[in-house]
Amino acid sequence: MRRAPASCRRGARGWKLCDQPETAGEPKRRAEIVDPRRPLLTNSRGNPWTASGFGASWRTELIRLGLRPERNDELEPGAFRPTFHGLRHTNATLIATAVARNPDTFGGIARVKAMLGHMSEAMARHYARRAEVEHLNAETILLLPEIGNTPAWIGNNPE
Template sequence: MEGKLVGVHKVTVKLADGRLETYYYAWRGKGAPRMKSKPGTKAFTQEYVRLTRDRQAAAVTGTIGSLIDDFRKTPGYQSLSPSTRRDYERQFGAIRLEFETFSVKHIEARGSRKVFLDWRDTMSEAPRSADMHIALLSRLFAWAKDKEIILRNPLERVERLHDGTRRDIIWTDAQINKVLTEAAPHIRSVAMIALWTMQRQADILTMPTLAFDGQRVMIKQGKTGARVRVVAAPDILPVLRKAKEIQQQRVLVNSFGQNWTSSGFRSSWRKEMARLGVKGVTFHDLRGTAITFAYANLDRSHDEKIKLISEISGHTQDDAESIIRKHYLAGQEVVDAIGRGTKKE
């Protein structure tokens, strides 16, 4: 991997005790930062991208590098959450290393798809990361096609290397009942909000108390930027009203009454699930469970149910329907579990 990082400067020095030591710098010259990661590793590449990101010169017009520059200036890209942009910047860094000067006209050429997929396959030891890189490149090309910069996107309908979706996994009635009756109050509140709103972890933990108007909760989804209004179910009204009464900044807080941090919550959740003996499911799996619950209770046609669920949860309609088709038979069991758990408080 070291050889692919154009510009890395390697220096071998003799130490006072006679040993030879090799140092790596992000570039040659005065002021170049020394790299601390082990050469040839993924961390080494990521460190190089981070150090050189702000030093990059303007890309040559008519290249993938210039497409990236223009795409990063779009309102859609700028409106992404900071964490999403950080992930994209790291991936764009790797794409630039390989395709910075790749001509736009060659994107459309026959055989370009194989070039890009061959590059993805060099990362096959980390299939999820490989898929994320190629998906971002495809998104870049889709934007360029929409702007008529290119006439075709060679990365449409690319089959993924990673098959780690968890949409096939939902919580059992026993697991839900365990958390809703025996978990620590600050953990139980988060689980209840997740089940009754179908939102992502980050959106739930950062939900401001002002988002609750007494009947509904207004949520801005960090991943998509979409704003949704969710009716506050009776089961979560006590949590929402208490936060409003004591004027908390956010609806959900930790055991010290402080705002959750993402790392703090993950650690607390992991420890509490271990204490309760809840295994095989994650916090994220609560979304699929909630979708099953919602489908079982909505008095609408199938298509209307899927549309409403996807609008609130942030899933695509195809993903929502996939979850329903796999778990509808278990839906009533989940509903009963939630009901039993909340009634025992």
């Protein structure tokens, strides 16, 4: 198979994007080297995102996806309102749940803390405890018999 030369351009922060020829299993573009001393997420001018700039971009994307109305007065009371913090919280809970289900494999609380970045030990424990409780509750529900039916293992069951 003949490959066309890749066209590359340098980004505002020194990284390079290359359009690769389309072949099975290869991405069309790849970032080569990212300087760890520079911000990973930047705006269109190459500057770090500010809280308000990120919030505006987040809101625009939610509107584009149909997850939020364009105007605040169109928000219905009690309607689902996705937030970026909510995504982080969900991610933290999913990580902690995986660790709670198999702490020997996943490394326990230290792994939760490491995967979530600059989180304090107390915050890692918060997510881990919540995940452990949810895991135990899910297991407990599986142990409960159907409501109103006596399980077969409790003698004198007509079944």
